């Protein structure tokens with residue numbers, strides 16, 4: 001089991017990033033993954049672990065997290081990276097829209113371009129939005145702010 005996302009793994013394709021800092025009794029992410037890449041060792045209040053040998057970056061787990069704590073990052077494009085985030089707000093952005101990329105503190109860090117919106121019917125309040133960011137911000141941008 002490889003719980004670190006190595007440089008080699010990052011070159012291979014999209015991978016999940018889970019930022020779930022609090023120990024709470026929660027585990028929908030475990031059942032969500034079709035590849036059994038997410039596990040919670042021991043008690044349900046422990047933090048989830050990712051097996052990067054199993055994660056394919058399929059996006060399925062993103063809308064299943066009630067804490068909006070799951071992202072997928074793709075660093076394989078040459079001149080930018082792609083980040084996929086959960087998005088519960090309305091209206092949804094559209095492919096080709098531009099927006100501000102916000103970091104963990106909500107600070108505007110860059111312009112992003114929306115490249116994909118998946119509005120899965122069975123998760124009617126949570127879409128998946130993918131957008132391009134500068135390569136050096138692949139681990140920093142966690143939300144977007146649409147233009148007025």
Ligand code: SF4
Pocket residue numbers: 015016032033034035036037038054055056057058059060061062072
């Ligand atoms: S992105 Fe897909 S393969 Fe990776 S942990 Fe999430 S559901 Fe599993």
Ligand code: SF4
Pocket residue numbers: 018020026027028029030048064065066067068069070
């Ligand atoms: S579903 Fe989300 S909040 Fe719950 S354990 Fe998994 S990552 Fe953390």
